[in-house]
Amino acid sequence: EYMLTDSGCSHVLTYQNSIIKGVAFQGSVINLMDIPFEEEQVEDLQITMEPQNLAYVIYTSGSTGQPKGVMIEHRSLTNFLCAMYEDFSQDIGITDNVLFSSSISFDVTIFEIFVPLVYGARMTIYQGEKFDVPKLVQVILEEQVTLAYIPPTLLNEIYDYFVRANQKISLNKLFVGVEPIKTELLAKYDHLFRGNLQILNLYGPTEATVCCTSYQYERDKEITIQNVPIGSPLLNTKIYILDSFHRLQPIGVPGEICISGIGLARGYINRK
Known part of the structure; x- marks a missing residue:
């Protein structure tokens, strides 16, 4: 309401x-x-769509106050979809099957819905409870899902089910995020799939069109920190680390993340 x-x-x-x-x-x-x-009628609709037109409005969780409706434009959505294609090594297409399992109020669904529609992949809609891990794994295996988002809270448990699986696991692309991810956990997934699983760690607020940075896990990269890095900015995005006076911080000095670029939202609906 x-x-x-x-x-x-x-x-x-x-x-x-x-x-x-x-x-x-x-x-x-x-x-x-x-x-x-x-x-x-079955004819194509005659609609003129401009980059600055509104694509969707999705509400924040309200963790810092009342939920606010974030307005995302078509140019921001298109940029995000292009960035995901690039970051998954331009390897998303008709042979893929994308799992749609997130709540529609969670902006990860923007990836789960539009990536298969834009790049010609199949979409498998998971209709069970999100935390019913046995059923979720069963769907991933039986439907031969190749690309999925797995929440950090389920990564360990789903890994255990994958280890015990007695059938082929078709998954070859995985994206994670929302919360910090342990490096050793992604290393376990990489080992289980023998290096044949592309893993992206995505970071960013709803106001930056799902995410603004990505990090591709690679077994040959020597990561000496406990948590997986958030990576580098997406296409047409810049990240600045600033102090409380909005001055750029030197490398290695903590500060606040500030984002600029085409992925930023228009603003909050009905708010100045």
């Missing part, structure tokens, strides 16, 4: 009207089950 009111939403698409029962919503509710799609 808060998001509907705060965003000024005028239409809700649903499969069941009971979803918003008891919610103070003054707009239109469209039940998709009531629409005879077979009678609709």
